[in-house]
Amino acid sequence: MNRTLNRHGLAAGAALLLTATMAMALTPAEEGRRVYLRENCYGCHGGRAGGGMGPNLRGEADDVSEAVHQGEDEGMPAYPKMSSLDIQYLQAYFRSIRTSTEPTFTHWWEAVPTR
Numbered sequence: 001m002n003r004t005l006n007r008h009g010l011a012a013g014a015a016l017l018l019t020a021t022m023a024m025a026l027t028p029a030e031e032g033r034r035v036y037l038r039e040n041c042y043g044c045h046g047g048r049a050g051g052g053m054g055p056n057l058r059g060e061a062d063d064v065s066e067a068v069h070q071g072e073d074e075g076m077p078a079y080p081k082m083s084s085l086d087i088q089y090l091q092a093y094f095r096s097i098r099t100s101t102e103p104t105f106t107h108w109w110e111a112v113p114t115r
Contacts, residue, residue: 030103030113032093035086037108039079048104049097061094 026034036042036049044054051057054076065087071078096102105113 026112027101027103028089028092029096029101030093030105032089032091032096033103033105034108034113035082035089036093037106039082044076047106048102049094057094058097059094061091064090064094 041049041057044052045057046052046054049057055074065084067076068079068082068087068090070080093103103113107113
């Protein structure tokens with residue numbers, strides 16, 4: 001009887017852990033925000049991609065790949081090692097800006113960003 005309870009308890013614990021892990025998964029836009037912050041894009045393009053020293057990136061989701069991999073003549077450096085998945089995440093983030101789904105957290109290093 002005790003072994004059966006232990007097995008059920010272990011299975012329930014594993015299911016709870018799996019559910020919690022799935023709940024912590026970020027949306028593509030949130031992952032894009034994380035990439036944007038991690039790569040310091042905000043230093044030139046502003047905290048919410050509205051522009052600064054670099055241009056406004058809002059609404060520029062379609063042109064991200066070439067600009068990121070090759071850089072721009074106006075001063076943007078190339079990031080040739082950025083993965084295609086990270087670029088897709090950036091595109092999702094740029095599409096989310098100024099919508100109800102726009103992520104605005106500032107701590108990219110947190111597993112589930114809260115700020």
